[in-house]
Structures are given as structure tokens and as C-alpha cells.
Amino acid sequence: xxxxxxxxxxxxxxxxxxxxxxxxxxxxxxxxxxxxxxxxxxxxxxxxxxxxxxxxxxxxxxxxxxxxxxxxxxxxxxxxxxxxxxxxxxxxxxxxxxxxxxxxxxxxxxxxxxxxxxxxxxxxxxxxxxxxxxxxxxxxxxxxxxxxxxxxxxxxxxxxxxxxxxxxxxxxxxxxxxxxxxxxxxxxxxxxxxxxxxxxxxxxxxxxxxxxxxxxxxxxxxxxxxxxxxxxxxxxxxxxxxxxxxxxxxxxxxxxxxxx
Amino acid sequence: xxxxxxxxxxxxxxxxxxxxxxxxxxxxxxxxxxxxxxxxxxxxxxxxxxxxxxxxxxxxxxxxxxxxxxxxxxxxxxxxxxxxxxxxxxxxxxxxxxxxxxxxxxxxxxxxxxxxxxxxxxxxxxxxxxxxxxxxxxxxxxxxxxxxxxxxxxxxxxxxxxxxxxxxxxxxxxxxxxxxxxxxxxxxxxxxxxxxxxxxxxxxxxxxxxxxxxxxxxxxxxxxxxxxxxxxxxxxxxxxxxxxxxxxxxxxxxxxxxxxxxxxxxxxxxxxxxxxxxxxxxxxxxxxxxxxxxxxxxxxxxxxxxxxxxxxxxxxxxxxxxxxxxxxxxxxxxxxxxxxxxxxxxx
Numbered sequence: 001x002x003x004x005x006x007x008x009x010x011x012x013x014x015x016x017x018x019x020x021x022x023x024x025x026x027x028x029x030x031x032x033x034x035x036x037x038x039x040x041x042x043x044x045x046x047x048x049x050x051x052x053x054x055x056x057x058x059x060x061x062x063x064x065x066x067x068x069x070x071x072x073x074x075x076x077x078x079x080x081x082x083x084x085x086x087x088x089x090x091x092x093x094x095x096x097x098x099x100x101x102x103x104x105x106x107x108x109x110x111x112x113x114x115x116x117x118x119x120x121x122x123x124x125x126x127x128x129x130x131x132x133x134x135x136x137x138x139x140x141x142x143x144x145x146x147x148x149x150x151x152x153x154x155x156x157x158x159x160x161x162x163x164x165x166x167x168x169x170x171x172x173x174x175x176x177x178x179x180x181x182x183x184x185x186x187x188x189x190x191x192x193x194x195x196x197x198x199x200x201x202x203x204x205x206x207x208x209x210x211x212x213x214x215x216x217x218x219x220x221x222x223x224x225x226x227x228x229x230x231x232x233x234x235x236x237x238x239x240x241x242x243x244x245x246x247x248x249x250x251x252x253x254x255x256x257x258x259x260x
Numbered sequence: 261x262x263x264x265x266x267x268x269x270x271x272x273x274x275x276x277x278x279x280x281x282x283x284x285x286x287x288x289x290x291x292x293x294x295x296x297x298x299x300x301x302x303x304x305x306x307x308x309x310x311x312x313x314x315x316x317x318x319x320x321x322x323x324x325x326x327x328x329x330x331x332x333x334x335x336x337x338x339x340x341x342x343x344x345x346x347x348x349x350x351x352x353x354x355x356x357x358x359x360x361x362x363x364x365x366x367x368x369x370x371x372x373x374x375x376x377x378x379x380x381x382x383x384x385x386x387x388x389x390x391x392x393x394x395x396x397x398x399x400x401x402x403x404x405x406x407x408x409x410x411x412x413x414x415x416x417x418x419x420x421x422x423x424x425x426x427x428x429x430x431x432x433x434x435x436x437x438x439x440x441x442x443x444x445x446x447x448x449x450x451x452x453x454x455x456x457x458x459x460x461x462x463x464x465x466x467x468x469x470x471x472x473x474x475x476x477x478x479x480x481x482x483x484x485x486x487x488x489x490x491x492x493x494x495x496x497x498x499x500x501x502x503x504x505x506x507x508x509x510x511x512x513x514x515x516x517x518x519x520x521x522x523x524x525x526x527x528x529x530x531x532x533x534x535x536x537x538x539x540x541x542x543x544x545x546x547x548x549x550x551x552x553x554x555x556x557x558x559x560x561x562x563x564x565x566x567x568x569x570x571x572x573x574x575x576x577x578x579x580x581x582x583x584x585x586x587x588x589x590x591x592x593x594x595x596x597x598x599x600x601x602x603x604x605x606x607x
Contacts, residue, residue: 099493134493
């Protein structure tokens, strides 16, 4: 069982955004997807969820080719968590979370749906704010709502597109801890696009570094977060140190020759 | 807020529903000739009643009630509800609060069709009601499907839909202006009057056709309320990720909204405001969940247009001000009141 792609390529017009990507996400692991802006992180996540159709290669979820499934079938297996920015059109917290049951609505009774939504609201500490407008929540609260929605979706795989980019340090940590908890407790597989390399290393089981639409290196952080890879992928000279077994990255300056 | 949102919504539905019935009855009975309620009921039930209870009323009453007032009341309700529904649907599907049922060019197209028919009739359109309606309907549909076709070529996104609609609006606006430019004084007056938008001269066929289309479109739109919620939550990508076939949903919802709007425009002319603002009034009162917003906005639209028509024909009687004009005078203060009230609450 896995959510995987082989030889995946994606073009935007004539520009190659992704090419030759081989990747598999297993249940029970948290994978950090890192890379510079424009390296293809969001594109890969969208292709894996079938939101964008790959131009070559194929995506399979638990053995089945993605295009052979309906969107609802995909949504019962893969949950997508967008960035916490963006306005809704006057939806409340409970209405946003309830939408996670959309792919199950043909089989849900009202009682089942309500029970699952209630459980999710409680789990993500959203009780008491069910009827507040989503648009008026803080970034951290919004993130919890989106995670709660993905949770009621009961999918085996979670794809998170830079969920922490609008959050302050504390809320970044909370969000990552929550995702890590879901992965460990429910054995879901989670792929998380993330900019903060040290945070990625701390929470993810392994990292995938994209550079120019290709996987430059993948594996444990010790193999990925090296000065050489950082120079090539981000165009920076950086010092990588280790404290308590976890890396910290100190960007020194932009590399003289740009990216390799 | 002490009451929960569920009970508040139920109360809002009940109040608006009762108000609509009450205003509907009042509007049907009142006018130049006021008809007592009991007489009205007897006239309506006439064929069903035994001879002893047959209404002993002036011969004109049945004609006033059955051929003038009742179709007018019903058309106001249907048109208001239909435009509001189409507005909710179009705003939801494009995720754009500035969109109205007319944004994709239906009203200038219908105006063009109507102008063409009025010009073709030669005599200023007297007695050519049916051709005008049909021409307006055909032109409105042609425009809408042109917009959908253009969008399909470019990928049916909300932005493409709105932009191609705006483009075609100008095209049909120009065509319409050209018609007016070449029209005679007399024809021009008919065209302008048509464009005001009103339920003057409502007929049973008008009620039948618009009612039938609304009766089909309403359940179709309601069946897509989950999808509209998903669009509202985060646009195409979120809707697709939540399991909705985005392009198909957008086409079905747009076609339903277009048919309703085109039918109403053809019979009642261009009644603005309701389709744009009734959805916002709905959102301010019951929130953005389309399972509730769709029927509630329909109630708001029906009540607004019914009140506007009643005010338009009573306030300056015997002059009848078209409902399309009055509805903005009536609706804007209500809308601003709700908007500002909501801002102060910060909710």
C-alpha cells in the first residue's frame, strides 16, 4: 500500500515543472518535501492528488491508477490540506469541517456525520468556536480547522501544501506536532511541503529535496541537509550544525554563482 | 447571540415564509380595486364551491383576481426567488461576490433579442408579446452558451466564465444600442420600457413557463449545495480535492442558473439588484452554507420583489412604477442595515 508516482512529469505550457519523479509515500510515515520556491513542491502535491493531470508517468494510490478513480474515490483516500490563507464565502468553522465528509456523503447518515464532525472539533480544540466565521480566525486557528477537515475525511494519505507558511513559530510547531501525532496514531502517510528545513528534519521520517523539478536527493536529514545540496538547491552558502541530535541551518550568504 | 444558529435559522425561515404568504395575499387583494379577503377566497375557490356559496360579487372581480392580480403576485414571487437563486449559484460557482445572474451577459443579450423583435414587429411592439419573449429568451440562451463554449475552450474556471461574460455583455450591449439607434421614437419607447423590468402584464403562460423552469432548476441547484460549499471554501482546487468533478459541476450549475434567469428576463425584463444582493442578505442572516442559503435567498428575493411591485403600484397609484426600479430603493437600505449591523457585531 502506498501513494506513489513513477517517472512523473508535469508541464505548464512548454515549461517543464516536474520531470522524472519517482516517489512513494507509505502509511505511517511523515515525509518532508523541501526545495526552493518554484522547485515544484506544490506541483508535485497537486499531481499526487490528481488536481493537476501529469503529462507523463503515473500516480497510483494503493495500486490503482489515479485517473481510473472518480474524484470522490480519490478524496476518500487522499486528503489535501491547503495553505491557511485565502478567504471563504462566509463559511463557519463547523461548515468548513463538515465539508471533509463530502466524499462520504452518499453513505453518511446525518447522525454519523454529526458525530464524526463533533469528534474532530473536539480533537482539534475547536469546541466553542464552531459558529465563528472561518475568515475571522487567526492563522493558527485556521490551520486547525483545515486539519480537522482532513481528519474527518478519513483518508489514508495526507498531502499538506506549506501548511505552516502563514504561521508564527509556536503555531508552526503545534501544526507539525499535530500532523506527527496523526501519522503515529492513525498510521496515515503524510507528505508535507515545508520551507523551514530544521523543523522538517525534526518531525519528518525522511526528506525529499526538489531542485528544478527533479528529486535531487531523498533520505534521512543527515543525507539531505548538507552544505553541497543546500548550495545547489537553494543557492546559499550555509553552515549546518547539530544540537541534541537535530540540525540547525545557518544561511551565511547567497552563493556567488547562483544555482548549479 | 443566545440562540444557536440552528434555531436562529429556523426562526428566520419561519418569519420570512409567513411574511411572504401574508404579503402575497395582501398584494393580490389590494390595488385600485380593493377586494375583501372572504370574497377573494370565494372567487378563487369558485368552481369548487356548491352553488349556495357561489360568490355574489361584481362581475369584474374574478377577472381582476384571476387574470391580473394573481399571476402578477406569482410572477413577482417566481422572478424574485429565481433571480436570487441564480445569483447564489453564480456567485458560488465563480467564488465572486460581485457576480449577479446577469454577469455572463444575459441581460444585454435579452435586451438585444427583445429590441430585435420589437423592431421587426414594425408597429412599436403592440400585441407582439410572444415574439418579444421568445426572441429575448433565445438571445439570452445564445449568449450564455457562447460564454460557456468560450469557457470550455479555455478551461471552465470562474475567472474565465466571468471575463468571457463581461466581454459578451459589451458585445450584446453594443448590438442592443444599435437596435435602439435605428429604432423609431415609438419603438424606442417600447424598448426602454421593456428594459425597465417589471411584472406589469404578467400572464398565466409567463407564470407557467418561469415556474416550471424554476421548479426544475431549484432541486438541481440544491443537489449541488455541497459542491457550492466546497467552491466557497477554497475554489476549484479544494472542491476537486474534496471529491467534486469541478468542471461538470460548474456547467450544470451555470446552465440551471442561466435557464432560470433567461426565462425571467424574457417575461419580466431586466430586474437588477435582486440577483446580486439577495444572496448577500441571505449570507448575512443565515451564513454561507448553501444547503440553507439557497432556499433562504430565494425567500428573500421573492419577498423583496413582491414588496417592490406592491409599493410600485400602490404608492403613486394610478401610476405604476416598475418593480425593477423600486426594488433597489427598497433593498439597498435593508442590505446596508444588515451589512453595517454585522460589521459592528464583528461577527
